[in-house]
Amino acid sequence: MSEFDLIARHFWRPTQGQSGVLLGNGDDCALLAPAPGMALAVSCDMLVAGRHFLPDVDPQALGHKALAVNLSDLAAMGARPLACTLALALPSVPDEAWLAGLARGLLALADAHGCALVGGDTTAGPLNLCLTVLGEVPPAHASRRSAAQPGDDVWVSGALGEARLGLALLRGELDLQGPGTEAAREHLLRPQPRVALGLALRGLVHAAVDVSDGLLADLGHILAAAGVAAQVDVDALLTHAVPPAVRALPPATALTYALAGGDDYELVFTADPAQREAVLAAARRAGTPVARIGRIVPGAPAAHPLADGAGRVQLVDGGGAPYTLPAGVRLAGFDHFATIEP
Template sequence: MGEFELIARYFTRPVPAPAPGPAGRVVLGVGDDCALLAPAPGMQLAISSDMLVEGRHFFADVAPERLGHKALAVNLSDLAACGARPLAFTLALALPEADEDWLAGFARGLFALADAHGCALVGGDTTQGPRNLSITVLGEVPAGQALLRSGARPGDDVYVSGTLGDAALALAALQGRLPAHWRLPPTVLAAARARLEQPTPRVALGLALRGVASSAIDVSDGLLGDLGHILQASGVGACIDCSVTTLLIAAYAELSSASGLFDSEFDPATDGEFLRRCTLAGGDDYELLFTTAPARRAAVAAAALSSATPVTRIGRIEAQPGLRLVDGKGRPVPARYASFDHFAASSAGAASNPQEAPGK
């Protein structure tokens, strides 16, 4: 199967007839040298690119349907953090071979998520080489309403959506990096691995937070690392309650209370520390981290309800630059958690381990 047959068979779809809404903005899709889009009056385009490389961002044996989902999900998560509605995307694929079963599964996962968000594939490229997936996504947001990293102000609440740390737990289990006395049950691993391989982009929440959040970012490289981008862009600091963030790992209740999961009793000091590392620096969560003024708490609750997305208040923004971590009693917790960095990891000799967190 040649390149153009591959594109025609798996990635060419008819452009729908013009209609109100984002789908109607695509005038010409796959098939020409360029796609044609018609921006709506008063709207700005939001554009983001991410690359997934086999052996760095995903394991070679990951199900292709899940990989198709994730390849687009990580980009949609960026649109969510900007408060933008998905419009279209391009796909560049490097593949070692034209495996028809793999391509069919990848396309199913990709288009299932694309269709769920009304996001059309409008172009891209294919070539032969080590498996590498690169997507550029385009969204639209009313002019002046985009959520940015630079709007956090002293006194703002800090929130995060959904759960944190389950993807990191799965990655640690798959790489054999769990604490030695842990025996992770298959059901817990399966649920955590689903979070690793099929993240949920919080697009609906991002749209609902327009005009509510003062700043936002998606959590891809770890909560503290991504919060650091907001703090730097906004020129502020923050205090985060680690007793709250640790509870955000979905597996926590089962891990800390069920019998038979450990060779010894659950130790809040050592085992809790591992879970805290997962939630604070694990990455690959693709949740939204955002700030709002305390007066907007009711609006945040309404946004969470309308988007069917749980949110949790985890701290506050402070005027003094820097990041402080505290426990449930307000006592300092050493800030020794580093989020993932591709080039730092490579220089430290970690390049052979898949790291499921596309760097910003």
Template sequence: MGEFDLIERYFKRPATRSPLGVGDDCALLAPAPGMQLAVSTDMLVEGRHFLSTVDPARLGHKALAVNLSDLAACGAKPLAFTLALSLPAVDTAWLEAFSRGLFALADAHGCELVGGDTTRGPLNVCITVFGEVPAGAALLRSGARPGDELWASGTLGDARLALEVFRGTLALPPEAFEQARRRMELPEPRVALGQALRGIASAAIDLSDGLVGDLGHILAASGVGATVDADAACAVTGVPASAALDPALRRTCALAGGDDYELLFSAPPAAAAAVREAGRQSATPVARIGRIEAAAGLRIVDAQGVPVVQPFAAFDHFQVRT
């Protein structure tokens, strides 16, 4: 099967948002009047972002989910995406499953494939996603202000639990492991919550490299500091068996685990009811885990306010992860 046969069979679909579909050198997109385009790119590399044994349908889901999560953090509505796919060989069963998982999530969010590229090489998936947001209404990293409360959506640390099982450093009961593995391989982008938080949240980011590291981006962009309640963050870990883990490991998973693809955001205290209503409307749990402060730096405390003396390192592609 040649490159263009592969595209025709597995990735060519009707597209309404680009009049050219996937059959020309460029896709043509135009935001609606009064809207801005939101654009983000993410790359997934075998052995770095996913295991060679992953179900290809789950990989297709995750490849798009991590990009939709960026749109969610901006408060944007998904429109379309492009796909660049490097394959070591043409495996029809793999391609069928991968495209099925990819398009199931795309259809769920009304996000159309409008172009891309394929080539032979190490397995590598790169997606660029396009969304739209009302002009001036996008959620940014730079809006956090002293006195704001810090919130997180969904659950934290589950993907790191699964990773530790794969590494052989942790054992979980089968049901708990499967729950953690689903969170690792099938993250749910919080697109509806992101849109519901427009005009409510003062700053936002999606959690891809761990809460501590990603929060650092908000603090740097906003010129503020923060205090995070480690016990509050651990309390929203979704895998029940995690409660029996060593406290230091639980904190590592929740605060520096990575691969959560939840939203971390700030909002004024007066907006707490509106934040909870946004969570209710989007069917997404939200939890208050800290506060923004004028003093620079990040302080991590327990439920009693006692400082937590434990290093938390964010994920870095060019550093060795522990």
């Protein structure tokens, strides 16, 4: 079977009638028509076997996750998904069952978000997936990292550290059973991008980022881009934004996972305290839990927006006093040049 046949059989579906898509797969380019006045948001992520997923991962979970991590970037911008492209390098003899699973996982999530797969590329090579997503957002409502302001609340969605727990379980670093362990594996393998929350928060938030590399590292990107700092209330974080299965771990492990665990794909965002009720109402509408975990304070001038800003975070306790981390907490951000070993 040729590469064209493989793509056609598993990945192609009609895109006629899908919102914003004039021409889908099968030409030199796809053609999109964003609604008038909308900006087009673009993001791409590349996933490599042994780095971003374990080589024996369920292909359906991989298809889901490859798209989810990209939709998460749209969510952080407040953008509505329109379309995506998939470039895929596959071993020389493509395993059709594997490819079919990948397509099922990816397309199911794409359908759930109205995101049309409009093109891509397939080639032979070491396994590699590159997804590019396109969404639309009113330019004035796009939540830029640089927009955080001193006095803002810092909020986070969902369950931090849970995906890191899932990774520890898959790697066999921890041998746990019971409530929350299945949810942790699911969070790692099939993260749910916070698209609905991102849309509900349009106009209510200043800055937002998605948590792919760990809370401190990603909040740090906001802080570096905006030229501010933050106080994060560790007690509030552990109580309201970390699931019980992570809280039940030894303190150094729980804090490492909550502060530096990657792959959660939650949103961290900042908003004026006058918006507290509105933020909570928006989160309820989106069906996504959120927790207020700190506030933005003045900081050093803006640095390169991808500069390490984790050092701009001051950890405090519920009373506002500096929080003393127990020995053994490891806070380096997830580094994509470090290998994930199974």
